[in-house]
Amino acid sequence: MSLDDRVAGISCREVLAQLGDYQDGGLAANARAALEAHVGACANCAAFGGAYGGLVARLRERLTPRDLDAERAARLAARLAQDE
Ligand SMILES: [Zn+2]
Numbered sequence: 001m002s003l004d005d006r007v008a009g010i011s012c013r014e015v016l017a018q019l020g021d022y023q024d025g026g027l028a029a030n031a032r033a034a035l036e037a038h039v040g041a042c043a044n045c046a047a048f049g050g051a052y053g054g055l056v057a058r059l060r061e062r063l064t065p066r067d068l069d070a071e072r073a074a075r076l077a078a079r080l081a082q083d084e
Pocket residue numbers: 007011012015038039042043044045046
């Protein structure tokens with residue numbers, strides 16, 4: 001477990017370096033997506049604790065609802081209804 005472990009193509013160290021820009025909305029879309037994918041999947045980032053850990057937790061909370069948008073939720077509900 002180190003800051004140089006790579007998850008979703010970027011390391012924790014790179015995530016830390018980009019976090020300020022991320023919060024300011026200053027990251028390009030692909031960099032933002034990589035950062036979100038990393039934080040969503042990285043055990044290191046969840047374990048850092050402190051202010052950073054809190055930020056990771058908030059980021060994950062914000063990311064979760066987007067994983068299941070209304071359209072996908074409707075498709076899922078329709079498929080579940082079919083199976084019954
Ligand atoms: Zn990480």
